[in-house]
Amino acid sequence: MSHHLWHSLVGKDRFTCVGLMSGTSMDGVDAALVAMTANPEHPRVEVIEFSSLPYPDSLRESLADLAGGAAVTAEDVALLSTSVAVAFAGAFFDVCRRAGQEPRAIDFVGSHGQTVAHVPPGSGSPVAGTLQIGSPAMIAALTGVTTVGDFRSGDVAIGGQGAPLAPYCDFMLRRSHSTNRVILNIGGISNLTYLPKGGSPENVIAFDAGPGNMVVDTLFRALFPARGAYDEDGVRARAGTPVREVVERMMRHPYFVASPPKSAGHREFGPPFAWALKTAADAENASSEDVLATAVALTIETIVDAMQRFLPQGGVDEVFVTGGGARNRAMFGQLEAALAPIPVEPIDALGIPAEAKEAVDFAFLARESLMGRSNVLRAVTGASHALVLGTIARGTE
Template sequence: MIERVVVGLMSGTSLDGVDAACCLIRRDGKTIRDYDVTVESFVTREYDPDFRERLERVCSDGGTVAEACRLNVELGAVFADAAVAAASAANRELATVDAIGSHGQTVRHEPEPRSLPVGDERRRSTLQIGDGSYIAERTGVTTVADFRTADVAVGGHGAPLVPFADLALLADDESFRVAQNIGGIGNCTALPPGAGRDDVTAFDTGPGNMVIDGVVELLTGGERTYDRDGRMAREGTVDEDVLEDALDEAYFRAEPPKSTGREQFGRGYAREFVATCRDRNRSDADIVATATALTARSIADAYERFLSEEPDEIVVSGGGAYNATLLDMLGAEVDAPVRTIDEYGVGSDTKEAAAFALLAAAALDGVPNNVPGATGADRPVVMGKRCPPT
């Protein structure tokens, strides 16, 4: 048996902070499902408002290359401090931590292939910041970072990456489970009974919390950045006409593999969404309710369009798992029980950070850690650049 202590770091499209999970990872066998993950601690480091604004500006094309360069290092420092805090919370000395796995912060993700400057070759592109070498130097721990680019290099989207962890944590020999993460973006992993790597289907379903959060922030003048427990949405009425128009977006009809992000469903989308609802004299609560329904119905619509059969259960993780109104709306749209991943021994908040701990462990083991059926890659590859401390 191989046993490693790995801290996983995740900063998502919501831009609210970095999550860090210190994990004990065991591997007893040669398949993905032979990995076992125990989360020993979990901490979150929220970004202060000014830092978050700088990140959002860079992520929305409003920043400069110089600013992205500075944030690359500054984020490395924030990530390193979060990793140290997670190890401390697990009563681990840094010397006993085998690796840090860092997703980084996505500042640009272009899943549609573009022509390269020379020749006829076309490639997708993606860019994450939060320098792995800086994290390694600041902590003294080997850091595995920049996972997405290896998948993109072999023709994939570089997303979603969490299906590797979904397969290890949630695959079952009897049930057809769908792991539904609702972070800034929603993504699902379909796990048929007895699934292995080649049996998995996964893709981004569309907006998760991103449109909801963006709408709430705009409506409250920045006083709130999310709808706590779905309280605003629960007080409102869904505008079905606005919802149906929104669901006519081409992304929802596109066949997997597919991925999306802030470029499509970010601040500009939220502004247009609010303006459309205002033109129809909708209240603030109605607008939030309609944005919440967009997430729920787009998820259900994705299952109906793209899954081979109806799931036996849906396992939700991410911040959306704490939005009771969203879960109720999703439950009303699907014919399967909706549960949270907490029922399976992993916290809803911790799953993505734990996933990057697992991805880093696999990289150190030399185990291919992408899922081509999810990303569209030509073949399995080992993702993640290893950055040892000097």
């Protein structure tokens, strides 16, 4: 750590920082302005402001092409990476402005970047890899604020999945002494963290369960063009009926039965998977609404199936839902019904807006990185040893 950076953080008992996140949905950049204490083992985190800046349509389309395996050049990737960094810096300035916070007074930024490729161990390739574009160096240069990013690659280099990373934050910030909790994120991919009451890091079980909004979004955009980027409040899906046989057929994908550690992305559940679902549903004369309802049912049933398969029987007392899927009433309603009588609530109940949760987590991962603390649960990612994830890019002095 640089002399300057060290001096600017050491001795502080409270940091003001910004977390920046864009997931596999590629909908835009979520920015959380967060106050957190420097207490190593018992940190407190408070969300001060949150904003979400949609990607410009052209950028979103280019990113989807890149993640979908379109033929692009290294030059294209370099230019897209700059556009992503500019979007991330824009989200940083936006959340500061909303909070009335001087950008230069921000202690640090934690940035996820934009995943455009994720090939973890077990994907069938001789080597693993993961690529998040929108480098911390560019974000630090554009914002003037020290930025920690590129959290996943170190974990992948030593045999880890590079994902999910949120479970470390769930353990540090959201575990309970009196209840067995599940924190369920429904982003493009769904991932869940099981936090047994009073448990230690080794007791945490977490993995990507399968598709979250990814399949629903892909089908919505194809079936209802010019109606926006997603099925607002799940209105269309709620008007349809899931086709049971299709849900069951799609659940035969080998990902669902594979034991954790495991992580997923566009490779498993991108457009080809969505088209396969649609083709199967069309063969059953499903309406467009039925197709969406089927995709929602697939998301929910794969989550419930994963909980039954991989979590201790009867061991879940409460479920908190995060991510954009928490706002899709078709999805949330089906989840509540499927898990009853286990209470299911948006994570807002714990004081974190559901949309902001992962951005908060990347701010927290950055804190750990800057404090030199190991910020990954090895039992979750499968990494061979403990390490401090994140690349630190210095801000302007």
